[in-house]
Amino acid sequence: MLNLSKQRVNIPAIEKEVNSLNTLHSPKTARIVYRWILGIVIALLLIMFLPWQQNINGKGYVTALTPQDRPQNIQNAVAGQIARWNVREGDYVKKGDTILVITEVKDDYFDPQVLVRTQEQIQAKTDGIAAYKAKIEATDNQISALRQGLQFSLEKARNKVIQSQLKVRSDSADMVAVNRNFQIAKERLDRAEVMYKEGTISLVDLETRRLKLQEDQAKVVAQTQKLNISRNELINARIELSSVEADYRKDIAKAFSDRSTALSSVAEGESELSKLQNKYENIRIRRDQYVVRSPQDGYVIKTLKAGIGETIKEGESIVTLQPRQPELAVELYVKAMDLSLIAPGRHVRLEFDGWPALQFSGWPGTSVGTFGGSVAVVDRVNSKNGQYRLLIKTNQRGNENEKWPDQLRIGSGVNGFVMLQDVPIWWEIWRQLNGFPPDYLADILPEEGEKEAKK
Incomplete structure (x- = not known):
């Protein structure tokens, strides 16, 4: 069997005489596993060349686009003593409605005449x-x-x-x-x-x-x-x-x-x-000023003072008022490394807390439960956490399915993805493994892209 001599053994004759050799064969399970592994490897290689849209992710919360639509504290202009409350928490008030009535506490104005x-x-x-x-x-x-x-x-x-x-x-x-x-x-x-x-x-x-x-x-x-x-x-x-x-x-x-x-x-x-x-x-x-009135239509969120007869100072906050129909926006915070790629007008995909969503950041077309938006403001200085704030407004050119939910409330949490250019998946994996920022050279807004094409 070791071929030490010049005379070779007659294997077929041995197989006929030894029946146990006829029972040996290659298992089918191993071939199936091999084929599956080979198919998966080929599929993964093909997937590596599929297009992937780069994005910058960030977290934030829902706010109002303009300062006048954000929650505000109503303050009294003069010092006084609380005489009567005309509202309760959760009440809807119109502009000019009485919220609180106070009485005078300074002796210079005690005389009714x-x-x-x-x-x-x-x-x-x-x-x-x-x-x-x-x-x-x-x-x-x-x-x-x-x-x-x-x-x-x-x-x-x-x-x-x-x-x-x-x-x-x-x-x-x-x-x-x-x-x-x-x-x-x-x-x-x-x-x-x-x-x-x-x-x-x-x-x-x-x-x-x-x-x-x-x-x-x-x-x-x-x-x-x-x-x-x-x-x-x-x-x-x-x-x-x-x-x-x-x-x-x-x-x-x-x-x-x-x-x-x-x-x-x-x-x-x-x-x-x-x-x-x-x-x-x-x-x-x-x-x-003895009568504190509502500066605009809205809802009384919280009373910051309580009781009758309590003395309040000038400019002291009394209640928190939420405007009735604020123009909603999203405050999104991103890293300083990604800030240079973001400009007003950039498309953003948003995932709101409380609304189920299946998000594929690189394939926004296949995502379910996300909503569209666009960058409205990019802060010029960083925030306390070292990140930069983006204000995202609703996409006016989006379809009805991307309209933000009417049940959104200011302060709700949001996950956002600022969409960038398309690259192969293998490129994105390589970039993520090396910790590189997204590709800056192709970072062109749609409007700028049309101008570049004309040039």
């Missing part, structure tokens, strides 16, 4: 301002009259100066005439004395001429005094002209001072009036 009394103060201050304005008008009239009086007095003083000047001229002329007469009388007296010594005239004529000289000399003295008086009157007239303007300027300045005081009082009164009017409006608006 505080608005009336403030209005009286405003009226009194208004009358005071009107009186000051009347005083200003009267002062203006006084200043105008003083200015007119100044002009008249100046004209009068100027005329008096002119008259004094003319009188001085007249007296100066008279003075010249009197001096001339005096010189003539003196010359005649000198001639008379010579003639008297010669015996030509009598003593009476000489005495007469002496008297005439004395009279002319007296006239010279009188005229000199008169001229000096006229000159003094001219000086006094000029002084009076200057003093008249100074006196009127003083009175006008005093009138302007009174006017400025009145203007200051008007300004101060208007300032106080403005404060009183502001106080009046604040009190009126504060009284309107």
